[in-house]
Structure formats: C-alpha cells, structure tokens
Amino acid sequence: xxxxxxxxxxxxxxxxLLLQGIYLTYQHDFRDxxxxxxxxxxxxxMDRFGCSRLSQLQERLLHEPEVFAQALQYFTVQxxxxxxxxDYFRALREEVVPVLKTYPSVKVWVAGCSSGExxxxxxxxxxxxxxxxxxxxxxxDINPEALRQAEAGVYPLDRVAQFSTNYRLAGxxxxxxxxxxxxxxxxxxxxxxxxxxxxxxxxxxxxxxxxEVHLVSCRNVLIxxxxxxxxxxxxxxxxxxxxxxxxGLGSRxxxxxxxHESAFDELLPQQRIYxxx
Amino acid sequence: xxxxxxxxxxxxxxVVIGASAGGIEAVSQLLAALPAGFGAPVLLVLHIQSGxxxxxxxxxxxxxxxxxxxxEDKEPLKAASVYVAPPxxxxxxxxxxxxxxxxxxxxxxxxxxxxxxxxxxxxVYGPALLAILLTGASSDGSLGLRTVRRAGGCxxxxxxxxxxxxxxPRSALELAGADAILTIDETxxxxxxxxxxxxxxxxxxx
Numbered sequence: 001x002x003x004x005x006x007x008x009x010x011x012x013x014x015x016x017l018l019l020q021g022i023y024l025t026y027q028h029d030f031r032d033x034x035x036x037x038x039x040x041x042x043x044x045x046m047d048r049f050g051c052s053r054l055s056q057l058q059e060r061l062l063h064e065p066e067v068f069a070q071a072l073q074y075f076t077v078q079x080x081x082x083x084x085x086x087d088y089f090r091a092l093r094e095e096v097v098p099v100l101k102t103y104p105s106v107k108v109w110v111a112g113c114s115s116g117e118x119x120x121x122x123x124x125x126x127x128x129x130x131x132x133x134x135x136x137x138x139x140x141d142i143n144p145e146a147l148r149q150a151e152a153g154v155y156p157l158d159r160v161a162q163f164s165t166n167y168r169l170a171g172x173x174x175x176x177x178x179x180x181x182x183x184x185x186x187x188x189x190x191x192x193x194x195x196x197x198x199x200x201x202x203x204x205x206x207x208x209x210x211x212e213v214h215l216v217s218c219r220n221v222l223i224x225x226x227x228x229x230x231x232x233x234x235x236x237x238x239x240x241x242x243x244x245x246x247x248g249l250g251s252r253x254x255x256x257x258x259x260h261e262s263a264f265d266e267l268l269p270q271q272r273i274y275x276x277x
Numbered sequence: 278x279x280x281x282x283x284x285x286x287x288x289x290x291x292v293v294i295g296a297s298a299g300g301i302e303a304v305s306q307l308l309a310a311l312p313a314g315f316g317a318p319v320l321l322v323l324h325i326q327s328g329x330x331x332x333x334x335x336x337x338x339x340x341x342x343x344x345x346x347x348x349e350d351k352e353p354l355k356a357a358s359v360y361v362a363p364p365x366x367x368x369x370x371x372x373x374x375x376x377x378x379x380x381x382x383x384x385x386x387x388x389x390x391x392x393x394x395x396x397x398x399x400x401v402y403g404p405a406l407l408a409i410l411l412t413g414a415s416s417d418g419s420l421g422l423r424t425v426r427r428a429g430g431c432x433x434x435x436x437x438x439x440x441x442x443x444x445x446p447r448s449a450l451e452l453a454g455a456d457a458i459l460t461i462d463e464t465x466x467x468x469x470x471x472x473x474x475x476x477x478x479x480x481x482x483x
Contacts, residue, residue, distance in 0.1 A: 036371050039396070039400070080380070256349065
C-alpha cells in the first residue's frame with residue numbers, strides 16, 4: 001500500500017482536506033496559508049499527537065476540540081524577538097514617530113502579534129518618544145494562547161540577552177532592564193506599558209477592518225500566506241490606514257507582487273516601511 | 278580521485294544546492310561553472326550566522342555569470358538566476374515555482390536550513406529537480422535528499438572523502454543514497470554539461 005506521506009501530491013491534498021475540515025468545524029481559516037511551511041508544521045503536529053497518517057490527525061483535530069486548541073500552536077505561532085531587525089525600529093523612531101507626534105492621538109495596529117515581542121518593542125519605543133500616553137495599540141491574533149502570552153509579557157530570561165542587544169542596536173535610550181523585573185527564570189515586562197493596549201481576536205483571513213489607524217506593523221506574518229491571502233490582508237491594512245498612514249513589513253516582505261503596490265509609496269525600502277498615497 | 282562517467286539527468290527544471298562548513302569555496306566553484314544562459318533557477322542554502330546581513334550574494338555574484346540575489350517572499354523564480362537564502366529565514370518553494378520564506382524554528386540548529394528547501398522543491402518539481410548536497414558538519418539535507426529521490430528527482434552528493442567536512446554528505450548517503458557521488462570539479466563540469474539540456478521553455482528567460 002502506498003503511504004500518502006510518500007506521495008507529496010497526496011499529502012498536499014490531505015492537507016487541503018484537513019484545512020477545509022478545520023474551517024467548517026472551527027471557522028479558523030488556514031486554507032490560503034503558504035503550503036510549503038504548513039506542510040512541515042503539519043508533520044510536526046502529526047509527531048506531537050502520535051499520528052502516522054494525516055487522516056488520523058484529521059480525525060483527532062475534528063473530534064477533539066482540546067486537541068485542536070493545542071494544535072493551533074503548530075498552525076500559527078512564530079516566535080519573534082524584541083526589536084527583531086533593529087534597523088526597522090530605528091527607522092520608525094527617526095522617520096515615522098516624528099510624523100505620528102503631529103497627531104493629537106495615535107492608533108497602531110500590530111497585526112498577527114503572536115506572543116507579543118513586536119508589540120512590547122513598539123510600546124517601549126513609543127514610551128521613550130513620549131507618545132505612549134496618547135497612543136492606542138490594537139494587538140490582534142487568531143491564537144488565544146499567543147494573545148494570552150502577549151498580554152502576560154513574560155519571557156524566558158535566556159532570550160532577554162538577545163532582546164537587549166537588539167534594543168541597543170535599535171537606538172534604545174535606556175537599558176532594557178528598566179522595563180522588566182526578573183522572577184525565577186523569566187523577565188516580566190512593566191504592566192504600565194500595557195495600559196494602552198487592546199488585545200483582540202482578529203483574523204486577517206476572515207475578519208474585517210475594525211478601526212482607523214495611523215500605523216500598521218505586520219512583520220513576518222504575510223510570508224505564511226499565499227498570494228491571494230496576502231492580497232486580502234494588505235487590502236485590510238489599506239482600508240484601515242488614515243490618508244498618508246504607515247505600513248511596516250518584515251525584512252523580506254514586499255508589496256511588489258500584489259495589486260496594492262501602486263497605492264503605497266516606498267518610504268524606506270530597506271526597512272520595508274511604506275506610506276499610503 | 279575520479280568516478281565513472283556520469284549519466285546526466287534529463288528534463289531538469291530547477292537546481293537546489295545545500296552546503297555548510299567549507300561550503301563557500303565549494304559553492305563558489307560550482308557557480309563559476311554555470312554559463313550565462315543556464316536554463317533553470319538555482320536555489321542555494323548555506324548555513325550562515327544569524328542576526329547580521331549576509332555578504333554571500335555579492336561574494337558569489339562576483340564569481341558567477343548569473344545574477345545572484347537574496348529573494349523576496351513570493352518572488353517568481355526565473356531561469357538563469359541564483360537565489361541565496363537570506364539570513365534568519367528558511368528558503369522554500371511554493372507551487373507553481375515561487376519563493377516562500379519562513380521564520381519557523383531552526384532545523385538542525387540552523388536557519389536557513391537545507392531540508393526545508395529540498396523538501397519543498399521536491400514537491401513542486403518532482404522528477405524535474407536536481408539536488409546537490411555538499412560539504413558540511415551536520416546532518417541537514419539528509420531527509421530533504423530522501424524526499425527529492427522519492428519524488429523521482431536526481432541527487433548528487435559530494436564525495437565525503439573530498440569534502441572539507443564529511444559528516445553531511447556521509448549522512449545523506451546513508452539515509453538517502455545518491456544518483457552520483459562526485460568531486461566539486463566533477464560536479465562543476467556536469468552542471469556546465471547539463472546546461473543545454475535544461476527544459477527552460479516553461480520559465481521566463483529574464
């Protein structure tokens with residue numbers, strides 16, 4: 001008997017069936033996720049749940065909601081770093097924040113915030129620039145566990161050294177340790193930074209725009225989408241942004257292969273910061 | 278050392294190359310052998326240090342007749358172009374032949390890693406894929422090479438006796454076997470000989 005895992009085309013068909021089943025059962029829509037990385041994650045989920053065949057994983061995910069909740073981690077969580085790509089944050093500080101300061105109040109959408117590293121980095125940056133008290137951050141993700149971690153703002157201490165290095169390279173004005181307290185083997189970030197943050201369940205695949213914002217920061221989320229879902233997501237950003245609003249993407253992400261390219265100026269091409277025309 | 282004459286694969290539409298320790302020199306030699314009109318895209322993963330920009334693309338570009346670049350996410354692959362995995366991203370291929378990057382966890386302690394590229398390219402290209410695994414000190418690439426071969430693709434592995442670090446080619450030969458075990462010189466000559474036979478008609482040429 002041919003194992004489906006040995007035939008890549010059958011495995012991909014199995015994944016599409018699984019995603020359709022997940023969508024119909026739980027309304028989580030991964031059908032337009034980029035298949036290349038999804039394939040590896042599905043294999044990891046099969047290992048984790050002791051399934052030798054994809055159909056067994058499907059059986060468990062569709063019939064056991066608690067297993068699906070755990071499996072959601074395999075479909076979504078991408079761990080980031082504080083101030084990942086320091087140049088991006090330096091550019092925000094120097095080129096974008098001065099413009100944002102001209103508004104009486106500022107709204108920022110951190111789309112696909114995952115476990116919150118990006119959000120906390122932005123909150124610290126805005127605090128240092130004196131902009132935090134008049135800013136509202138919307139931190140959205142489809143994964144409730146990731147949102148919970150983001151809201152808790154507690155990270156393993158062994159990751160914090162890298163965070164500090166990035167913070168310095170990003171032009172941080174103090175010491176990162178001013179913003180967290182250590183307890184056991186973890187660093188808990190200052191909850192005062194969190195006062196301005198609204199955490200919400202939001203899907204770039206199925207939900208709509210919920211507010212007008214001045215800056216969208218969505219980094220290394222779009223790479224997990226196929227082109228049609230990228231189109232949809234960027235369309236949402238375009239709709240949410242105020243006139244001349246800003247969009248920040250990950251260091252290898254671009255609008256070039258989408259239909260929205262002409263709606264934006266490449267403000268800082270190196271740092272992937274765009275501005276709505 | 279020398280090996281029996283190599284039977285060149287036919288109908289190749291893409292070439293993927295993986296290398297680690299000792300790989301810069303080996304890859305340079307291969308890329309230098311590619312003629313300007315090489316009829317397939319060449320995708321390359323070299324294990325590199327994370328957290329800083331890589332100078333591989335300009336380094337290789339200076340020694341290669343083809344353009345060498347770090348690709349953007351969702352960039353369509355073109356013939357006669359070399360794509361180097363950017364630091365801190367896995368490089369993958371999506372149907373129908375476009376780049377997909379990911380920041381998923383490191384594989385074999387490395388991001389970029391070879392297995393994700395080989396596995397994803399095997400699905401897209403099947404028997405039309407040539408995978409080349411070179412020197413290195415990990416076991417990255419072994420599983421990927423097995424997937425390539427199971428999908429009917431062609432696998433060339435550097436002769437471990439001629440590799441700066443033999444662990445990676447040795448591990449791949451144990452797990453996946455190979456269609457040919459070659460020195461770098463032989464691989465370079467075979468790539469150059471392969472060029473006129475490539476099935477480039479399905480790809481834009483610029």
